[in-house]
Amino acid sequence: MYHAILPIEQHPAAERFLQGLPDLVAASPLCRRLKPVSLLIDIAPMTLTDQPHSFIADNFNLSPRAARRRDNVIRQLLSEHEPDLYQAILNLAQTKPTEVFQQANAFKAWLTELLNTALMPCDYCASLKTVRIGHRLNFRCRSCRRTFNPLKKYRLDKLSHCELWLPFIDLLLQGETFKTIHRQLGINTNTAAKWQRYFFSLMDKQGFDLLINYCQVKRRQHYRQTWLDVNASRSHF
Numbered sequence: 001m002y003h004a005i006l007p008i009e010q011h012p013a014a015e016r017f018l019q020g021l022p023d024l025v026a027a028s029p030l031c032r033r034l035k036p037v038s039l040l041i042d043i044a045p046m047t048l049t050d051q052p053h054s055f056i057a058d059n060f061n062l063s064p065r066a067a068r069r070r071d072n073v074i075r076q077l078l079s080e081h082e083p084d085l086y087q088a089i090l091n092l093a094q095t096k097p098t099e100v101f102q103q104a105n106a107f108k109a110w111l112t113e114l115l116n117t118a119l120m121p122c123d124y125c126a127s128l129k130t131v132r133i134g135h136r137l138n139f140r141c142r143s144c145r146r147t148f149n150p151l152k153k154y155r156l157d158k159l160s161h162c163e164l165w166l167p168f169i170d171l172l173l174q175g176e177t178f179k180t181i182h183r184q185l186g187i188n189t190n191t192a193a194k195w196q197r198y199f200f201s202l203m204d205k206q207g208f209d210l211l212i213n214y215c216q217v218k219r220r221q222h223y224r225q226t227w228l229d230v231n232a233s234r235s236h237f
Contacts, residue, residue: 005049005100005213013085014048017078024081030073040070047074049213050089052158052218052220103211105202108169114150123148137162148234152200159195168195175218 006014018041025031030053034040038061046056057067078086120139122130127143133174136157140147151157159165164185171181178189203212 005210005217006085010088011087013065014083017048017082017085018044019080021077024077028073029078030076040074043067043070044074047071047078048085048089050220051213052216055216058136088155090098101209103203103208104169104173104214107206107208107211108166110206111165111169114154116164117150118151120128123150123152124147155198158201159190159198163201165195168192169199172196172199172215173218175220177219 005131021041021044025037031037031040033144035068043056044058046059053064053067053071056062056071057064060067062070075086075089078089089114089191115137118132119128119136120130120132121128122141122144124146125141125144129142130139132138133143133147136149137151138147138149149157156162164187167185168187170197171184176184178192181187182189182190185192203209
């Protein structure tokens, strides 16, 4: 997982850390109360890619608090034994790995082509004698006289404002919160959450799991920075 996320120069350090982690866990007093300690070894690859605590919790049937404690212990071990690798993980917010960039461009190109298509085979009779009508990507077949919407096969017909979909994807890549998306695009936070679920589902079906992971990592880092900024401003009062 970390090969596509971390800078390539950090791959040897990541491999070294994962190979030595069982001994570090056995020797560290920080790990003794976190039973089973073998779970720390399983969680470590997710820490290397800065996965959200909620994602770790779901994958290992933990509470968010338990996932956070284990993630923090792994980070402490990283800072002590592989400080450069630890810093690289902190810097993930400023980087967009090549493969993630390629997946983002491929997904947006697919979506752009879908929205701009002028010719679509009929869903009912497969005829190419179709004509686009309206602005919601509806088509009418001149052969069977039926109308159809190619967005239905992707369940995108349930989403409104298709002119905002590409800007929305860009905001996901920036890790923006639903409140920021509401301010910039004018859609409410519930709609933003719904769109994220739909687009993440499409990315998953197309094999763009690294793209999903990157968006989640950016969101987590954005929330963390917001929290730090808020607490820093409070300390001045």
